[in-house]
Amino acid sequence: MARTDPLDLIIQINFVIVAALLIAAFSLLVYLLAYYFQSRSARGAAWLLASVSIVYLGDLVLFFVADPRSAEPWLRLQWLGIAIAPAAYAHLTDALLERTGSFSPWRRWAVRGAYALAFLWFLLALSSDLLVHDGTADGRAFHLWAGPLFPLFLIYFIGGVGWGIVNAWRVRQRTLISTHRRRMTYLALTMIAPAVGVFPYLLLAGRTLPAYPLVFWGMVGISNLFIGTMLFGMVYAVAYVDVLVPDRVVKQRWITYLLRGPVLATLVALVMFGVSRLSHALGLPLALLLPLAAVGTIVSYELLSDGIRPLFEWLFLRRDVSELARMRRLSEAMITARDLRQFLEGILALICETLRSPTGFVVRRTPEGIEPVAAFGDIAHASIEATLAEVEPSSNGPVRTDGFWVWPLRSRAEGILLGAIAVAAPPSEVSPEVLHEVLPVWIARAAAALEDRLIQERALQALEQVAEEARRLRWAEGEPSARSLIEHPEFITWVRDALAHYWGGPRLLQSPLLQLRVVQQAMEAHDGNPIRALRAVLAEAIERLRPDGERKLTAPEWLLYNLLELRFLQGRKVREIAQRLALSESDLYRKQRAAIEAVAMVLAEMERRAARSTEEEPSLPPRAPHPARGGGREIPPEEDGAPR
Known part of the structure; x- marks a missing residue:
């Protein structure tokens, strides 16, 4: 068995360390740019990491180079990283000093000058022998020899790095908060690592260190481990600068x-x-x-x-x-709306298969009404609203009504009706075991899922309010702007709640829509009453959805307007509206969501117009009030179609 040369082993270990350090430096560079690019301090640290990455990329390539002639171009390219390091030190520490209130225009110009000088040094190293020359190899380590201008570069390098370190300690002394001072101490101690990692020592040491290759490569490996550890500490400290999280x-x-x-x-x-x-x-x-x-x-x-x-x-x-x-x-325990629908569909499918019934549906109660969750078969003839009314007084099921067997879904503690599961009456007799032992277990699971989803929705709403308040704390003004209202993710929900309580209720009285500029303008025409103004604005938004021509209750182009006008402005029952518009109740609820979104879009456009012309007359043109409601457009008897 061949014996392993100790020098080969140490060089291979160094290759692994250099590869790991290059990965670390580049990863930390990407981390700072991805998460903290807006911070000037982070950009300065990113330049330092870029210099380290360039130098160690060259070192990694040199492990695969066979002779000094092939190594020389890579050794010269490394000087981009070497030259940038002092300028990056000045950049980082100037940004940190500004954070403590020490602003200096001449320091800014010095930083710019340092970067210009860095690129000048790189061009000299790349294209001439004035700074470095003639690649060579000593102790299996490639390096260049110092040129006549290297002493000047040495002054630049030591001056830039030294200035940066002195400024870092100045930052620590100027920091008033103990936590920040501790982090500045970490930063001041660890930021020496890039300078140690990129400086070309062999230009000064010559053949001294490579004459003892085992010692030389051992020192290189230990120093690289030290540099890698300190780089992580430096970036960890910089990550807290200028961050409000x-x-x-x-x-x-x-x-x-x-x-x-x-x-x-x-x-x-x-x-x-x-x-x-x-x-x-x-x-x-x-x-x-x-x-x-x-x-x-x-x-x-x-x-x-x-x-x-x-x-x-x-x-x-x-x-x-x-x-x-x-x-x-x-x-992991959170239930999304899709999770709830799929779970309830699974339970409904089990019940339908067990009872040999091809038709069934699941509905839930929400603040804005009854919402279909899952359905199988043709349920167009089913009256969802009447079904819930039938099971309201019942504590358990099934309740037989309108050709369906209906089970109420109630909360576990208070017994509040959350929804219902209904399936078409089974074609044959159901065994008592299935009716009293199997089905109640599935019904209980469905009720538990609805209750868990309801609790989760309430918790999420509370968390969203907390998050909204946190965002407001960062705004320059205490109250949200009109633009923030119409672009708020809850804007459609606010419109839906205001329409649901159109004729009175807490969601109209406490609606954030009262802050809209178009509502403020409408108050002038409604004796300063904000509720009447909001009601008039909502009616105007609905009226703008009215198609041209003669009104037709069942025409597709009139569907959204008719639904909104009958449901909210006239306040008619869902079952009655569904019959007049030739829709099933489940289709009506789906169309209602689309109609509310359309109202929200119109209302947002009205608000934008009001914001562009705050000194003009209110955007709501005067209209004849509805005789029964006090607002909106009067519907002639022949259009309404209701008996007079």
Whole structure:
């Protein structure tokens, strides 16, 4: 068995370390640009990481280069990263000083000048021998020799890095809050790492270090491990600068990115490197082994990451671990509207199959009315509203009505009616075992799902209110603007609630729509009464949906207007409207949602017009009031179609 050369082993270990450090530096660079690009401090740190990435990319390539002549272009390209580092130090620390209230125009100009000088040094290194020249190899380490201008560059490098470190300690001294001062201490101690990592020591040491190759490569490996650790500490400290989110959010984002980015990439690189060393022993080509190794590592890591994430959370979020676990359990237990529909469809299907009935439906009660959730077969002839009215007094089912067997779905504690499951009457007799033992279990599960969804909706509404208040705290003004109202995700819900309580109710009296500019303008025509003004604006929005020509109750183009006018302005019952418009009740509820969205669009456009001309007359043209309602358009008897 061939004996392994210790120098070869140390060089291979250094290759792995350099590859891991390059992955880490590039990953941290992407992290800062992706999450904190708006922060000038983060952009300065990103330039530092870019310099480290460029230098270590060159180092990685040099492991595969055979002679100094081939190495020289890569050694010269590395000078882009070397030259940028001092300017990046000045950039980062100037941004940190400004954060503490120390503004200086000359520092800004000095930063710009440092970047200009950095690119000048790079051009000299790339295209001439004035700064560096003649690639060589000593102790299996490639490097260039110093040129006549290198002493000037040394002054630039030491001056820029030294200025940055001094400024970092100035930032620490100027910081008043103890928590921020502690983070500035971390930053001041760790930001030396990029300078240590990119400086070309062999230009000064010459043949001294490579004369002892084992010592030299051992020192390189240890220093690279030290640099990688400090880079993570530097970025971790920078992540808190200019960020107005809780520490927990920053740390969770940090943990997630580490696990999905640097840790995974490093693991894949290590496995691929190990496989490449074993290819000869296995007798298989690398073109086959490397893809298999990469895919297997990525797939296996998905399971491994779930196991190591608690360790990272313990390290970074020790005080919040129990709460985070609780939040994860709650998140996994959440029921979406689609989940609820599919679950209830499954239960309805089981009941229909058991009773041999091809037709059935599930409905739920909501603040705005009755909502169909699931249905099988033709239910156009079913009266959903009447069905619920029949089961209202019943504590359990089935209630036989209108050709259907109906089970009420009630809450577990208070017994509140949440909805109902109805199936067409079965064609044959049902056994007592099915009726009294099997079906009640499924009905109870359906009721529990409806109740859980209702509790969740209330909790989410409360959380949305909290989030909205948090957003308002960041606004320059205490009250939301008209533009924020019409672009708010709840705008359609507010319109729906106001229409549902059109003739009085808390959702009209407390509606956020009262803040709309178009409503404020309409108050002048309604004696300063905001409720009447909002009612008139809603009526105007509905009226604008009225098609031209003679009104027809069953014409498709008149459907939305007729539904809105009959349902909200006249306040008629759902069953009556469905009969007059030749719709099933389930179709009516679906059309009603589309009609409310149309009203919201018209109302938003009215608000935009009112905002563009605040000094003009109110956008609502005067209309004859409805004799029965006090607003809107009077409907002639021949159009209404109702008996007079």
